[in-house]
Amino acid sequence: MEEQTRQLFFIIFALLLGVTSLAVVFFFVYKSYKKNNSVLKEDEDVHGGMAHYNCPKCNQQMEKGYAVAGRGIIYQKEDSKPISPFSTILSVLDNTMSLSFQPAVNRAWHCNTCKYLILDHSKLIKRTKK
Numbered sequence: 001m002e003e004q005t006r007q008l009f010f011i012i013f014a015l016l017l018g019v020t021s022l023a024v025v026f027f028f029v030y031k032s033y034k035k036n037n038s039v040l041k042e043d044e045d046v047h048g049g050m051a052h053y054n055c056p057k058c059n060q061q062m063e064k065g066y067a068v069a070g071r072g073i074i075y076q077k078e079d080s081k082p083i084s085p086f087s088t089i090l091s092v093l094d095n096t097m098s099l100s101f102q103p104a105v106n107r108a109w110h111c112n113t114c115k116y117l118i119l120d121h122s123k124l125i126k127r128t129k130k
Contacts, residue, residue: 029089030099041126053118055111062109066127067119069106072097095121102126 053062072092076083089097096119098104104124110117 041128051107051109051120053109055114055116057114057116058111060111060113062111062116062118065108065110066105066125067108067117068098068103069096069119069121070098070103073119073121093121095124098124100126 052064054060055062072089073096074083074087074091075093096106104126106123107120107125108117
C-alpha cells in the first residue's frame with residue numbers, strides 16, 4: 001500500500017511540474033508578444049495607408065495591401081551565421097507576429113512583376129470586416 005501511495009505522489013508531482021512548466025513558457029511567450037507588438041485598427045493606419053512606393057527594381061508603382069507573417073519574421077544580416085532551426089519567438093522582428101485568432105497584419109507593397117515586397121513592421125494592423 002505504501003508503494004502505491006508513493007507512486008501516486010510521484011505521478012501527481014510530475015503532472016503538476018509539467019503543467020507549471022507549460023504555464024511559465026506560455027507566460028513568457030505572451031509577455032514577449034505584448035512587449036514587441038503595437039496593434040492599430042485599420043482606420044487608425046493613416047500614414048502607412050497613404051504611402052505609395054515604386055519598385056526598386058523596375059520602378060513601377062507597387063500595389064498596396066497587407067501581409068500576414070504568421071509566427072513572425074526573423075531578419076538576419078548578410079554576414080551573420082545562418083538562422084538556426086531552433087530560433088525562438090524572442091528573435092522575431094517587432095510587430096511581425098500575431099497570436100490572435102483573426103491575425104493582425106502588416107501594411108505591405110508588392111510588385112507582381114518583380115516579386116518584390118516592402119513590409120512596414122512599425123505596427124500591426126487589426127483589419128475590420130468590410
